[in-house]
Amino acid sequence: MIQQIYPTVDHPYSxxxxxxxxxxxxxSIPSERAGQCxxxxGHTYFVNITIAGDELDDTGFLINFATVKKLIxxxxxHTNLNDHGELFSPLDADRFPxxxxxxxxxxxxxxxxxxxxANRPQCLQVFLRETPSSYVVYRPKRRGRAV
Structure with a gap:
């Protein structure tokens, strides 16, 4: 795994x-304006997920690393993201993959x-690299502002 430096999230958690x-x-992106896309x-997506909290669970974890990976x-x-109809839609640009x-x-x-x-950790950031030169950072808004 390549050592990466990610944008950091200022937060109050321990x-x-x-x-x-x-x-x-x-x-595939179902829009003529997507050009070749x-x-x-396909891509080899690189993901970094940032989770924070103040309390550990009954195993001493914030969350088990293996659980985070397994979820995604x-x-x-090895799927076609467009086939995940419960998550992505060809009819709604807000749900194009x-x-x-x-x-x-x-x-x-x-x-x-x-x-x-039970310990209620929070996902603060998802860093998703699609290609070596292109990535997105997603941070949810909380109480009207970004975390």
């Missing part, structure tokens, strides 16, 4: 966890899992 991993997936093509890798690796939307969707999946945890 613990911050970052998990890096990759997954391989195809997609309108055609089905098991779902998306662009890098921006995939990053936001990863956040939603992770945060939904965290919402069920």
């Amino acid at each position: 613990y911050e966890l970052n998990k890096d991993f990759t997954f391989d997936a195809a997609h 309108q055609q089905v093509h 890798h098991s779902r998306f690796d 662009t890098t921006e939307v995939v990053a936001r969707t990863i956040y939603e999946i992770v945060q939904q899992h965290l919402d069920g945890a």
Whole structure:
């Protein structure tokens, strides 16, 4: 794994966890303005997920690293993102599988899992690199402002 430097999130939490991993997936963007990206093509996506909180769970983890990876890798690796109709839509630009939307969707999946945890950690940031020179950072807004 390449050592990366990520944008940091200012937060008040005691613990911050970052998990890096990759997954391989195809997609296409259903818009004429997407140019060549309108055609089905693939990427090795590189993901960094930042999770923070003040309390550890009953195993001493904020969340198990393996759980974070499994939530995303098991779902998306070696798939066509467009085939995930419960997450992406060819009819709604806000749900096209662009890098921006995939990053936001990863956040939603992770945060939904965290919402069920007794120690209530928070997903603060998803860094998603689509190519060596192109990436997106998604940070949810909280109480009218970014975290």
